[in-house]
Each structure stands twice: as C-alpha cells, then as structure tokens.
Amino acid sequence: MAQYEYIERTSPFITKGGKSLPIFAVTPAHIETGTIDPVALDWARKSGYKAETGSVLLIPTSDGHLGGALFGLGSHPAESPFLTGKLARTLPAGDWHIETAPLTANRLILGFGLGSYRFERYKSEKSDAPKLLIPQDADSNDIKRQLAGIFLARDLINTPTNDMGPEELEKAFRALADHYKAEVTVITGENLLTHNFPLVHTVGRASTEAPRLLEMRWGKKGHKKVTLVGKGVCFDTGGLDIKPSSSMALMKKDMGGAANVLGLALMIMDAKLKIDLRVIVPVVENAIAGNAFRPGDVYKSRKGLTVQIDNTDAEGRLILADALSYADEDHPDLMIDMATLTGAARVALGPDLPAFFTNDDDLAYELSEASLETDDPIWRLPLFPGYEKLLRTQIADLTNAPSGGMAGAITAALFLKRFVTNTTSWAHFDIFAWSSQERPHSPVGGEAQAIRALYRHIASLA
Template sequence: MENLFVVDKGRPACPIYLLTKQGLKDWLEDHAGKQAAWVETNHFKARRGEMLILPDKSGGIEAVLLGQGASQGASESASGRSEIDIFTIGSLSKALPSGVYRLAHDLDAEDMELAAHAWMIGTYHFDKYLPQKPDFEAPQLVLPKDCRLDRIMALGEAVFLARDLINTPAADMGPVELEMAALKLAEKFDAEIDVIAGDALVEANYPLIHAVGRAAYDAPRLIDIRWGNPEGKKLVLVGKGVCFDSGGLNLKPGAYMDLMKKDMGGAANILGLAGAVMQCGLDVNLRVLIGAVENAIGPEAFRPGDILPSRQGMTVEIGNTDAEGRLVLADMLTEAESEQPDLIIDMATLTGAARTALGPEVAPFFVRQDNVAHDLEAAVQAENDPMWRLPLWAGYDDWLSSRIADVRNISSGPHAGAITAALFLSRFVDRKTDWIHCDIYAWNPKSSPGRPVGGEAQGMRALFRMLEQRYGR
C-alpha cells in the first residue's frame, strides 16, 4: 500500500478540485471555454460525491472535479472547519484510473492527512471469497513533504485489519481464528502473547468468559498481549470477541442473527488500535485483552436464571443469555484493573439500544472523568471521527438489582439499555481509574465514500489521537 502516495517533489500531477455548488460557479467563471462547456454538457452539479473527469487534448485526463454538495451553514463554517467533506476523497481512489493526482487546494496539515487516510481506506475491498480477484491498480496521491506518512499508513492498515476480521464469516473467524489473528499481530511487533483456553479459564478464575463460550465447538479463550516500555504508563485495551452470537438460549430471531459475525467487532477494532499504537511506537506499557468466544446453544449453555461467579467475586444473575458480551468484558475489566493502569479502553458491539439512540454512524462512549471526556471529544472533532458521550446515569443503577445475587446482567425494564450495560461494566472498574467504554456498531449498513457496506472501524482514529497526545511517541 506504500505506492498509494507520492511525496511532493514539484512534478506534474493531475489536479483534483473539490467543489461545493457555490464553488462550482466560481470555478466555471475561472475556467470559461471548453472546460466549462464540458461540465455543462455532462450536467455536473457538484452534488456530494459526484465526480467528473475533464479530458485533455490527447485523450488523457486534464483535471478531476469532485462535488461537495451545498455549502455548509454559518454555524459550521464559523467553527473554522473546512467546508470540504474530506472523506468524499475516498470515492476517488477506486474510481480514477492509475496515475498521479494532487489536490488543487491548500489544506492544512491535519486535513491533508485526513484526505490521505480517506484515499487509502477508499481502496479497500474484501475479495477473500471471490473466485476472480479484481484487477486493480490504485492511483497515487501527492502528499506534502511534512505529512506523517507512517501515521497515515498505520491508521489505514488498522482499518483494513478491523474490516477484514469483521467481514470474515464466523465459520472462518471463530475463537481459534481470532487467536491466530492476534498471534500474527503480536509476532509482527515482537509482542508477548499468552492464551488461556477452555477449562483452564475456570482454573485461572475467568468464570464468566468460560460460561459464555463453553457450549461452542471452539473453546472460549482469553488472549493477552503485552508490548512496549515496561516503565511506561500502563494502557490496557479490552475487546469483546464474541465471534458469533446466537443469543444463546434466549435465541435471537433470524433477522437479528444475520449480522452476528460482526459481534467480535470490538475485538477487531481493539486489535487495529493496538496495531497502530505499536506501529507508531507510542511510549506506553501496553496490554491487550481479548475475550474470544462463541455464544452457542448446547448441553453446556448457560441459562436464564443462572447465578454465575465473576473474577471479581461478585455474583451475577443471568436475566438474558443474549446479554453475554458484558459478562466477557466484566472478567477482563477486573483483570485490567488489577494492574492499576493509567487508562483502560474497552470496545464492544454491546447493545441495540446504542444504535436506537445514535444510529449506526455515531459511536457512543461512556466515561466517569470529565477531563478524559474532554480529551476524547477534542480528538473526535480533530479527526472527524463521530463519537458522542452518553451519561453513566447513576439513577438507573438500581435497575440492575437482584434479590438473589449481587447484580443482574440486564435491567428489568426496556429503557436506557446502553446506559445500564455501561453501569454494569462500571462495577468492575475502580472509580478512580480513567476508563472509556465504547459501544460501537462496527458495520456500515450502506455505502458512502471510502466506507463500503460491511465491517468498519469506529472511533479508532479519535482514540489513537487521544493516546498520541496523552503518551507521545
């Protein structure tokens, strides 16, 4: 993928104009004649994502126009953010013929890096199961000399990894295969990896992870990766790796089971984020915990009404076996907390309630500390990576009360499911620990520039930026 970019040495390259509808009017005034006539002949209106290639005299390409839609309102432009939708550029890296292109705009360094990221992830295609692979030679984008190409490549590769893992069907991406993917990542960066699988989880006191996965053909497992500076600040990344979620004995309806290969999307995103941390050499003592299980039905399946012990010692009454991801996370968060880390981040495709609240494109996150929320929100804005803070509303905490155990895994009512799930997890993390819980969808239900239908990385860029600023290189 390194050949996607060319460092600017002043050589000729085909210009790409990013035009709002108003910008198109200005451009036509500046390019009166054959070019303007070509635009009018092709009825180019600068709609968002609309592309038009302008031919030169020899039959080559003289320029490319990419529509941005209507200009943004005064409130957005007053914020200082460019009216250009950077991610529309992601549509060009597959649509344009091979060649060298440059943006005909003076973008600041951060927007240029976002443009390069969009260009890179726009080349993504999942062709593992296609008998004939697409014959594709990607065009090249000219980057300024001061662009952080290592960072661009690290985050692009992190997105590719997450998408590939999520898109792979569960028959080929079960707990064993997820372990193999983690092993490959660890070997790439000379990281240590340890795996506890099957009944050894009970002996090692991870009873909730074992209970969720014990009915499946592939044994449940805890994947534990360590990397970095032993004297650095301790960062623990925790991922829900439910490789397929049938709902267990609280069986999901077929329509809700269709996408459950993506229920390991939290683990996929965490592995991608960990890869970026290692590739860019952040100065941290990194630990990655992945609970890889399949929530299956069988003689060993856990049941509604069961009371299960946790690693922390708290007993959990099972109100619904389809609320299994939080059980896997609970044991891992307890282990993460045991080392008194500087920061814990967990990512999980946890609740449908989060999708109901914010839809598939905006990932909610939960934190206790306002300063941590502020840092992440600043990173979200800078990276144009949509996330939104939801409250850990203590008033709902007693909805998880049980008469016969320390806590229930779900509330008894239909409301605020994302909040009550986060409140359940909060019981396994010390109040003084900086902790971020991300309830992501990890899937694009419709295509948009650079984001095809399928598995997706959500919140990864924003989290990485926050880690960069918190820990440096």
C-alpha cells in the same frame, strides 16, 4: 514505518511522481469564477458540470484519451472531510494526483485511503483500482498507519465466522503481536477456571471451539499504562435465549470490539508511542449445546460478585466483566473497553455515532476534543446512578439483563462499572462496528469506530 500486511496488500497510493492524471477538486464557485485549469474549466462548462458533492466528470484530451477528472466538493466542503473516498471507487484504474483542492492534504489522502478499502477475500475476480500520489505536505506514514489499523478492524469483522472463530481470532491476535514483537499469553478452555475467568468459560463452553482469554503486552515499564479490552464474541446465537434469524444475520460482527481494539493497538505500536500497552480480549462463541449456560443460573465472577443470568443473549457484558476485573487489578493510567454491546445505544444514537461512558469528566472532554480534531464521531452518555437499582436481583449481587428494557445501554455500562474499582480513568465504548450504508469513506460492511480519536488521545498521553 514498518507497515502491517493489511495496508501493504491494498495500498491505494503511489509515492513517486511520474505519469499521473490530474484531479481538480472544485466547488461550484470555482466553476462560476473560472479559477481552475482552463482546459478543465472549458470541459466543465460545455458539459454543464455543477461540482455537486461527490460528482466526478472525466476530462478527455484533444485526441480523445483520458486527460484527468473534475471532482465536485459541493458548496460546503468542510462538511464532508473524507469525501475524497468516493474517488477511490469511481475513478478508472490508473495513477492520479490532486492538482487543486481546498482541503488539507491529510484529510484528502486519508479520505481517499478510507474509501479505497475492498474486502475481496472470497471474490474469484479482484477489481482494479486507482492509486493516488501522496502530496509532500501530507503525513504519509501516519496516514498509512491509521489505514492499516482500520483495514485490520474491517477485515476481521467482515470475515465470516467459519473463517474467524475463536481459533482464527487468536491467530490474528498472535500475528499482530509477532509483527510488533509484543508478548502474548493465552488461557484456553478449562484453564480459564483454573486462572479464575469463570464467566468467560461459562459463555463459551458450549462451542466446539474452546473459549479463551488473549493478552498482549508491548512497550516499556515506567511509561503511562494504557489497557485496551475488546469484546470477542465471534458469533452470537443468543444462546438458549436464541435470536430470531433476522437478528443473527450480522452476528459475525459481534467481535467488533476486539477488532477495533486490535486496530487501535496496531496504530499505537506502529507509531512507537511511549506507552506501556496491554491488550486483553476475551474470545468466545455464544453457541447452543447441552452444556450451554441457562436463564436463571447464577455464576461467580472473577471479582467475586455473583451474577444471575436473566438472558443468555446478554453475554458480552459477562465476558467483559472478567476481563475488566483482570485489567483493573493492574491499576492502569487509562483503560478503554470496546464492545458491540447493546441495541439500545444504536436506538439512541444511530449506527454511525458510538456511545461512550465514563465518570472521568476530564477524560470525556479530552476524548470529545480528539473526536472533533479527527472527524471521528463519538458521543458521551451518562452513567446515571439512579439506574443502579435496576441491576439488583433477589438471589445474586447483579442481574445481567434488567427487566423492562429501558435505558439498556446505560444499565449495561453500569454493570461493567461494578468490575472497575481501581482505575479512575476508564471509558466504555458501545459501538456498532458496521456500516449499513455506503458512504464516501466507508463501504457497506465492518467498520472501525472511534479508534482514530482514541489514537489521537493516547498519542497526546505519550
């Protein structure tokens, strides 16, 4: 496997045996019945160790050196499949191996890898970290591939906008494409109007960095056509409907849809899936200037539908409208869009459970099955046709911000649906792309959501 730089620089694994310290992953039953290494058991009992979920107990040797560690799985280890991520942040630096564990090797190693992530680009001192031996029965290439995609998404989201504006996001896009020998096309600035991407231009024209549409093609014609579309708002002030400062604090993550799409594309290309892949990312900064678009303006979209601007802070659906129309013209077999689109989705499902919308019941079932198989949670919300009327406005075909604030995630998805008319298998993912609290497999910060499940599903198509 040709590894991408994001995993190469922080690989948390060793692949060859040698001097490494043992980790005994145990439940309370192991301590009670004595079914673990006698030295570890003796130390556990003398220390009163209960093997509580995520607990770590270092084991000394007889001469006082570090001899290993006990890792508590709690009484229901299946409920925390990636608990081993905590080891990556609590064990001392050094080489380690799992001696015993009632977990599958893939879950164990993937969990450790997910938890090993550190974003230290701006730190003057880098932290030392433990490394784990990959067991022979683990699919090490695929684990590293998934981690590479996730680390890429996390890095892009975590990088502040002064270093991840439209120009820098284009550079990251090109770097990924170059690594996997994909073709790239970029339309920038006033050329967006020439090539009929008026909404992308409208949203991004007030920024000092020109708006742009990024496109990547990889794979062979004749394979299943899979198109990924990601919202790339590098920063969202809200425009003239300006956000309060508290709501602007995390807006560097408003390109989280683009970041996740790129992470997923990495997995697909690295696995050499037999897919005709297309990646489309509209990139803007929703800034404020004399030429910013205004509430009450009406603009024609690529599809020809006119949109009345009733809130300049509902900009993500505007740039996606043009991008989805463009993607839809190619009649893909599967189209996925990902966006940090609405706060309403977070109110409904919380930050850790991404909402998805589709009218394809078979696709919904397959995505839900992939979610369960990968422990990558997603939840379907309805494209309820009864709310279509909320998109109506007196002087245009659509409003970008229905009044009343009810069913915001659904009305946003219904808005996007109006721009997808040729593709029967389409799903829209409304993601948060951020981990607000530290979890074993995820530090606070940018997060990849749903892309492991999507990778599993797309691999099944191939």
